[in-house]
Amino acid sequence: MIEFFNVSMVYPGDKVALSEISLRIPRGQFVVLAGKSGAGKSTFLRLIYRAEVPSRGQILVNGRNVASLPAKKVPFLRRTMGIVFQDFSLIERKTVFENVTFLPHILGVDARTRRELAERTLKRVGLLDHIDAYPAELSGGEQQRVAIARAIVNGPDLVLADEPTGNLDPDLSREIMRLFEEIHLEGTTIVLASHDPEAQKEFGQRLLVLDHGRLVADRPLRVMETEAAVQG
Amino acid sequence: MSLLQALAYFFWEAVRNLLRGWRISSLAVATTALSLFIGGTLVLLGTNLTRAVDQWRADAQVVIYLAEDASSDQLAALRSGLENSSVWTQVREVSPEQAQIRFKQRFPDLAQVAGDLERNPLPASIELRSRGSRVQVAAEIAELVRQGAVAEIDDDGEWLEKMEAAASVASLLGLLIGGILMIAAAISIASVVRLSTFVYRKEIAAMRLIGATEFFIRGPFVVEGLVQGVAGSVVALAALWLGYYGLGGLELPWFARGALLDFFLSGGQTSGLLALGGLAGLVGGLIPLRERTGVFG
Numbered sequence: 001m002i003e004f005f006n007v008s009m010v011y012p013g014d015k016v017a018l019s020e021i022s023l024r025i026p027r028g029q030f031v032v033l034a035g036k037s038g039a040g041k042s043t044f045l046r047l048i049y050r051a052e053v054p055s056r057g058q059i060l061v062n063g064r065n066v067a068s069l070p071a072k073k074v075p076f077l078r079r080t081m082g083i084v085f086q087d088f089s090l091i092e093r094k095t096v097f098e099n100v101t102f103l104p105h106i107l108g109v110d111a112r113t114r115r116e117l118a119e120r121t122l123k124r125v126g127l128l129d130h131i132d133a134y135p136a137e138l139s140g141g142e143q144q145r146v147a148i149a150r151a152i153v154n155g156p157d158l159v160l161a162d163e164p165t166g167n168l169d170p171d172l173s174r175e176i177m178r179l180f181e182e183i184h185l186e187g188t189t190i191v192l193a194s195h196d197p198e199a200q201k202e203f204g205q206r207l208l209v210l211d212h213g214r215l216v217a218d219r220p221l222r223v224m225e226t227e228a229a230v231q232g
Numbered sequence: 233m234s235l236l237q238a239l240a241y242f243f244w245e246a247v248r249n250l251l252r253g254w255r256i257s258s259l260a261v262a263t264t265a266l267s268l269f270i271g272g273t274l275v276l277l278g279t280n281l282t283r284a285v286d287q288w289r290a291d292a293q294v295v296i297y298l299a300e301d302a303s304s305d306q307l308a309a310l311r312s313g314l315e316n317s318s319v320w321t322q323v324r325e326v327s328p329e330q331a332q333i334r335f336k337q338r339f340p341d342l343a344q345v346a347g348d349l350e351r352n353p354l355p356a357s358i359e360l361r362s363r364g365s366r367v368q369v370a371a372e373i374a375e376l377v378r379q380g381a382v383a384e385i386d387d388d389g390e391w392l393e394k395m396e397a398a399a400s401v402a403s404l405l406g407l408l409i410g411g412i413l414m415i416a417a418a419i420s421i422a423s424v425v426r427l428s429t430f431v432y433r434k435e436i437a438a439m440r441l442i443g444a445t446e447f448f449i450r451g452p453f454v455v456e457g458l459v460q461g462v463a464g465s466v467v468a469l470a471a472l473w474l475g476y477y478g479l480g481g482l483e484l485p486w487f488a489r490g491a492l493l494d495f496f497l498s499g500g501q502t503s504g505l506l507a508l509g510g511l512a513g514l515v516g517g518l519i520p521l522r523e524r525t526g527v528f529g
């Protein structure tokens with residue numbers, strides 16, 4: 001669960017990126033964060049994973065006050081979430097396997113278990129064939145699926161995605177969005193920022209719209225067929 | 233991950249980085265090796281000289297050549313003076329005849345020449361070995377010169393003193409020059425590691441987002457510096473060793489052999505050299521992590 005209490009973010013140079021945001025995202029919700037470029041979407045996400053500290057207000061993530069978290073504890077906060085970016089942010093000199101299991105590796109998971117973990121996760125994103133490839137050998141859509149596999153390998157409660165389809169053509173974008181949909185159906189909270197109107201039409205349960213740092217809309221999206229099928 | 237596993241991980245990451253940029257990392261290794269080689273050569277020279285001087289000192293003598301016109305009173309006074317002094321541990325008189333025999337034994341090629349001479353040109357002498365300090369010995373010698381019976385005094389201690397000073401200078405210079413060059417080595421290692429952090433800055437950012445601690449992010453870079461430093465000292469040791477045994481195969485005058493080749497670096501000196509290289513590498517690896525280049529600060 002994520003809670004924002006009167007959160008404002010002013011960058012150096014009096015650049016107001018977010019102003020007075022208060023909201024609550026319950027566990028398991030799929031939230032689409034919309035708004036034009038420069039509206040404050042990335043800042044909203046960056047505050048959640050503590051890449052920025054809010055100028056004012058408090059942010060709770062699973063009961064933890066993120067704004068006052070000491071820098072040393074930030075890695076431990078991020079291990080509870082998966083983060084996906086427009087530019088994939090893969091480690092170029094590591095294979096798909098090493099990328100996906102980087103966190104398990106530094107947490108001390110042994111090589112065999114890591115291999116199993118990677119195989120299981122890559123199967124979910126349909127990339128098992130490329131387990132030993134390097135990112136540069138993959139297409140953009142494939143690289144983004146590696147990034148998603150890396151984000152979910154640890155079974156996080158929360159997945160944050162900042163324009164995950166921004167570099168992909170429409171067909172690939174839909175594939176990636178469907179992947180998020182599947183992850184959501186397993187109970188994961190998803191906050192996905194996108195300025196792509198397509199993404200907002202078909203996916204997600206709740207739409208937040210930012211405009212010049214203000215929350216100008218917060219409304220439910222129709223219940224999706226897949227979800228209705230599962231619930232029915 | 234346990235600390236040992238983490239160190240192994242750092243090591244392999246570091247080796248991977250180094251192999252990727254082997255051209256520039258071998259430059260830093262060469263700088264380190266050259267620094268340690270120059271410093272090591274001077275220390276080796278100093279150590280050998282010191283040891284050689286110690287050995288020569290054991291054989292060193294003060295030889296008093298007696299004046300031909302010395303009166304028997306003067307000689308008697310000289311003898312009793314020498315016997316009563318506590319500085320001399322050995323007082324041995326060598327007659328002109330004994331000197332000639334010794335000369336012929338020592339220089340058989342010249343024996344004929346010496347035998348042909350009408351008169352024995354070699355003077356009588358007294359060979360002394362000392363126990364006291366250089367100051368005491370010098371004072372005694374000055375006293376001897378003041379008594380008339382002495383034609384000339386040949387004191388081995390004088391040139392030994394010069395050799396000793398040269399040995400200390402070599403060792404000191406080795407440490408000094410080596411120290412300065414180690415700073416250069418650390419700086420060149422730092423630039424390799426800095427480049428590495430720059431090349432991988434996006435990956436470093438990605439690792440942070442995944443939840444890697446700074447320990448895991450920085451560890452490989454510190455070890456990258458360390459590996460270069462230690463590699464440099466291994467190369468330097470190998471070069472010193474090759475130089476040492478290479479010279480050993482050459483024909484060298486006895487004093488050069490003594491000054492250079494009596495002794496290779498001790499275990500302590502070898503570990504010291506390795507530690508120095510490692511230290512330069514460690515410092516070189518840590519420098520870029522404390523800079524405000526945007527990657528770490």
Ligand SMILES: Nc1ncnc2c1ncn2[C@@H]1O[C@H](COP(=O)(O)OP(=O)(O)O)[C@@H](O)[C@H]1O
Pocket residue numbers: 011012015016017035036037038039040041042043044
């Ligand atoms: N590091 C920063 N320093 C100063 N201004 C920033 C910084 N990051 C973002 N901004 C500004 O904050 C506003 C919101 O940016 P951002 O959150 O990236 O919006 P979005 O992701 O919706 O495009 C923009 O006007 C942007 O220029």
Ligand SMILES: [Mg+2]
Pocket residue numbers: 041042043162163
């Ligand atoms: Mg953005």
